[in-house]
Amino acid sequence: MKRVTLVDVFKHRITQKYLQRSGIHHAVTVSGYAFDMALKAGVDPDLATKSALLHDMGHYEWYRDGKWDYEEYRKHDIHAIKGAERAHKLLIRLGEDRLVAKEVSLAVLLHTDSYLPFDLDDKRTKLQDVVAKADEKDEQPLGMHHYKNMDKSEAIQRLNKLDLKIEEFYDGQAG
Template sequence: MRRVMIMDVFNHPIAQKYLNRSGVLHAIRVAGYAVQLAIKHDVNPDIAAKAGLLHDIGHYEWYTNGEWDYEEYVKNDIHAIKGAERAHKLLIRLGEDRQYAKEIALAILLHTDSYLPENSMKKTSLQQIVRMADEMDEEPLGKHHYRKISREDAIKKIERLDQEIERLITEYRKTV
């Protein structure tokens, strides 16, 4: 079975639509942090990168009188629920392994506790990694969603991420 590349995910029109809404640079940085954490915690770096890249694709823009309303966003946020659904559907369309697609969707669903009682459930290593990777890139008042990156630079970063994951997968296969 051919691995669905991060570039395949990134270039899909659905991913582009929602990554542009939630912040392409933030998504790429979280994917990179997720790979680093996956290596440390013996988690599949490929699914960690995909969960990191797609973790915020459920974001909705909350505006009041034409202005971004952070307080309204925090009060009404369910982006992880919508994002998990969008990511799962997208990954299945791209031909991702069904079990991996499910694990990625659950990691996206649980990357924030904004809508859950605090510490209300035990999380898998992948779910914890996506949350930690997201927190590593956060800025106050959601400003991390508004950092800019050119399409060319984004493509270069995604290509490097895919190459790193391929290298890690190849190394892992040699050990089993």
């Protein structure tokens, strides 16, 4: 089975639709952080980078008087739930292995505990922890990390480099 690449995932129309809301720059940056953290934690970098790329695809837009209302968003936040569902459906459509799609969607679901009445400290798997920490590393006050710009061609270049690093990782495992 051919590996579904980050570039394959990024170019899909569903990914494009939802990353416009949550921020391409943030998604790609978090993927890069997740790759490095995955290697250090002994986690599969393919799973980590895919989870990181898709971790915020469940975001909704909350506007009041033409401006994004961060407090309203925080009050109604279920983006991890919607994102997990969307990530799973997307990966299956792309032909991803079902177990990979499940692991990625669980990492998306548990990358934050902002929607839960309890915290997830010491309850996450290593993969889920890598994605949560990679996301936290890029966060800025009031969600401003979602508004940094990156054009699609730069995103594809950066994701392609990550795909090559993942291939090198797998080649090193086989040899």
